[in-house]
Structures are given as C-alpha cells and as structure tokens.
Amino acid sequence: MQLAFCLYKYFPFGGLQRDFLRIALACQARGHAIRVYVLEWEGEVPPGFELIKVPVRSVFNHWRYAGFTRWVQADLARRPADRVIGFNKMPGLDVYYAADPCFEEKARTLRKPLYRYSPRYRHFSAYEAAVFGPESHTEILMISTTQQPLFKRHYGTPARRFHLLPPGIAPDRRAPADAGTRRTAARARFADEFGLQNGELLIVQIGSDFHRKGLDRSIEALAALPEPLRRRTRLVAIGADDPTPFTAQAARLGVGERVFMPGGRKDVPDFLLAADVLMHPARHENTGTVLLEALVAGLPVLASAACGYAHYILDADAGNIVAEPFSQTALNDTLRGMLDNPDALRCWQHNALAFADSADLYSLPERAADIIVGQRG
Structure with a gap:
C-alpha cells in the first residue's frame, strides 16, 4: 500500500515530528511504501522514505500552506496514494493526527472579534473545518481527551470518526x-x-x-x-x-x-x-x-x-x-x-x-x- 504523509516541517526535536516518524516507520515495517510531503526537513531521512520538499514560498505562512496543499493535491492526482495522512490540518486527508489544539476555540476565546475577519483566520478555520466538519470523511487520531469536546462543539464531528490513541513513549x-x-x-x-x-x-x-x-x-x-x-x-x-x-x-x-x-x-x-x-x-x-x-x-x-x-x-x-x-x-x-x-x-x-x-x-x-x-x- 502506498501511504502519503503530509506535514509542514520536520525537525528532530519536535514532539509531533517524533510521533510522525515513529508512526511512519511502524507502517513501513508492515511492508507499506512511505512518501512524505514537507515544506522543510531537518536531519536524516530514514532509508526507504520518498521525501518530497514542496517548492512553495510566500511572505505569509497561510499563503504558503495553501500553496503546499495545491501542490500536493496536484502531485497526488498524477501519482495517487492509497492513504493520505496529515499531521497538520488541511483538506483532502484520509487520516489526521490531532496533535494541535482546536483553532476555532482559541480564535474565539483568546483573540479579539476582529481577528475573525482576517485572511489568516479564514485560512486556518477553513482547513480545520475540512478535517472536522460533519461532511468530511477524515478519520481523526486523538492523543488526548481534552480537545475532542471542543471539536465536537464547533463542528458537530461524529463521534465514530474519533480514535483515541494510547501514549507512545519511546x-x-x-x-x-x-x-x-x-x-x-x-x-x-x-x-x-x-x-x-x-x-x-x-x-x-x-x-x-x-x-x-x-x-x-x-x-x-x-x-x-x-x-x-x-x-x-x-x-x-x-x-x-x-x-x-x-x-x-x-x-x-x-x-x-x-x-x-x-x-x-x-x-x-x-x-x-x-x-x-x-x-x-x-x-x-x-x-x-x-x-x-x-x-x-x-x-x-x-x-x-x-x-x-x-x-x-x-x-x-x-x-x-x-x-x-x-x-x-x-x-x-x-x-x-x-x-x-x-x-x-x-x-x-x-x-x-x-x-x-x-x-x-x-x-x-x-x-x-x-x-x-x-x-x-
């Protein structure tokens, strides 16, 4: 099975990044092919990984992330994968690893109301909705119970799409x-x-x-x-x-x-x-x-x-x-x-x-x- 993993940045000392690597290696050990799309990669590339550094640049991160999504989707149209797994929220995922907290909750409780009129808010809100919205088919890997009620409150995500994982201490x-x-x-x-x-x-x-x-x-x-x-x-x-x-x-x-x-x-x-x-x-x-x-x-x-x-x-x-x-x-x-x-x-x-x-x-x-x-x- 061809698996495509998507994350914006890999570096050896990040918790999300370490989780990504161990999950991808676990899939590889079962005989699956691993393709990885990133904007940035620091450190060694594991043997057998097909690493693709997406050539997108922009002044603003949300523009860069949107360009990343378009580039990856175009490449997947040419070279399909059996599963697309994301470690950042974005459209088109089969599986999302929920390491980040609920953006919508933070935007409504920690930001002033005017923030919700900004292009940055519109981007991240839309990307989160693409994962958690009720019409989405993305399966969600949860690593904590604290955020699930927030996602359900803002998006009405069906409970059947959440999968609570045990910790993964190395x-x-x-x-x-x-x-x-x-x-x-x-x-x-x-x-x-x-x-x-x-x-x-x-x-x-x-x-x-x-x-x-x-x-x-x-x-x-x-x-x-x-x-x-x-x-x-x-x-x-x-x-x-x-x-x-x-x-x-x-x-x-x-x-x-x-x-x-x-x-x-x-x-x-x-x-x-x-x-x-x-x-x-x-x-x-x-x-x-x-x-x-x-x-x-x-x-x-x-x-x-x-x-x-x-x-x-x-x-x-x-x-x-x-x-x-x-x-x-x-x-x-x-x-x-x-x-x-x-x-x-x-x-x-x-x-x-x-x-x-x-x-x-x-x-x-x-x-x-x-x-x-x-x-x-």
Whole structure:
C-alpha cells in the first residue's frame, strides 16, 4: 500500500515530528511504501522514505500552506496514494493526527472579534473545518481527551470518526537496568558543562516553543526559591527556540548564572535520569509527552493542569500538578515544597517506575498504524 504523509516541517526535536516518524516507520515495517510531503526537513531521512520538499514560498505562512496543499493535491492526482495522512490540518486527508489544539476555540476565546475577519483566520478555520466538519470523511487520531469536546462543539464531528490513541513513549526513555550508573556518569558530565556540583539540585525543562511551555514561569519559580535553596538549584531548558528573552528575564531576576538553554539535544534520556525534577508549566498543551517520558524514567514531575497528560502524573502519584486557572504563586510554593523534601522525591520516583511497568504508555505508533492501514477507500 502506498501511504502519503503530509506535514509542514520536520525537525528532530519536535514532539509531533517524533510521533510522525515513529508512526511512519511502524507502517513501513508492515511492508507499506512511505512518501512524505514537507515544506522543510531537518536531519536524516530514514532509508526507504520518498521525501518530497514542496517548492512553495510566500511572505505569509497561510499563503504558503495553501500553496503546499495545491501542490500536493496536484502531485497526488498524477501519482495517487492509497492513504493520505496529515499531521497538520488541511483538506483532502484520509487520516489526521490531532496533535494541535482546536483553532476555532482559541480564535474565539483568546483573540479579539476582529481577528475573525482576517485572511489568516479564514485560512486556518477553513482547513480545520475540512478535517472536522460533519461532511468530511477524515478519520481523526486523538492523543488526548481534552480537545475532542471542543471539536465536537464547533463542528458537530461524529463521534465514530474519533480514535483515541494510547501514549507512545519511546523505549529509550525508560529507565535502564543500569540507571544508577548512567545517572552518576551524566551528572559528572553536566558538572563540566553546567557547573553542577555535588549536592546541587537539577531542574530540567524539555520542549521547543519556550513561551507556550512556560519557561518564563519556571524561571520565576526558580528565582522565588529561598536563597539557600536557590543557590544549590540549577535549571536547564532544552529545546529549539530563541533564548534571548528568557536569558534577559533570568538575569533581571538574579538567576542568570543558574539558568542554561543549550538548544535541542540528542541526550535527553540522560537529562531525564540525572535531573531531580521535570518542570512543564505549559500555557496550553494537547498532551505533554515529556511528562510521560519523565515518568517512565523515574523523574518526578511538576506541571500545569493545562497539559492533556497531566492526569497520568496524578494517577501514578509521581509529582504535582498546578491547577488551572494557573497561579504563579502556587507554582512557586509547589516547587519549593518538592525540592525541600528529598523523601517525597524518592517516593515519587518509585511510584513513577512502578506505574511505567504496569500501564500501556508505549503503543501509540502501532495503534495508529492499525487505523491508518485499516481505512477503507
């Protein structure tokens, strides 16, 4: 079967991009041919993938995305595919992987009414309707229950078209048998890179789009720690984003020497083993896969309830969740309480590893492949 995957941009450190790659590889492992349409691709191309970089440019993203759709549809007319799978909302999809939140809900609750007269709004609203509208036949792969009621409210999407997937945590995120040895080695390496000393606490935040992930909130919480605790705590934020405003914030709050932003990294599993707490106080987050990556590594989590996967942390009793509406004071107090309680950190670590052994947190790629190749044309 010929499968055509569509996404605007691939880069190795994006959560949606990692999910795309694992799903496409799962389909390929079952003997299906993989064609990928992108506007941009960073990194290696897996063997056997037919990668097509669509030659469309424009000043505005929504014009570029419309041009991408027209180009892809013309190419598919010449070279048909048995299934067209999208990781961004667009017309003509057989299957859509719903990693992004409901655009219409955001447009009506977070924007002024005049925004809905803009060309940008008309484009994204029409593309979302092409996927979720009741007349569409697109099957929808949901990775969280939080957004489904919003899509149904705005579009009347039939319930039968939604397919809720289990999480898909990569096996390399699980704590290995030699986790203690690897933690010691990683902390020694981080001592050289970040000045991490014996007895100091390491907070890690992982994910691009620093503002949406709440890095400014984490920096403020670090700065609010009591002075003795603040002096022995460091924050490392991993992700592909412009660090400038956050570096300035850290300097302004007097913690510039305790906050590090080294960019995207390939050694994320080492950070999950070496850190003491994962922070993820996101403003909005459909899932928050990194919460579960931390959980299966045995790393206690402090996150906002805006994350779709926050309930897993509560189910596992593996950290704390700050309720919505968000309170910076609550985040500050919760972080202080966690870092000041080593017994609780050890208990959360134990609970996380036990939960990781008993819950299905890993089969998203296989379940998605079941649905993709099982669709009838």
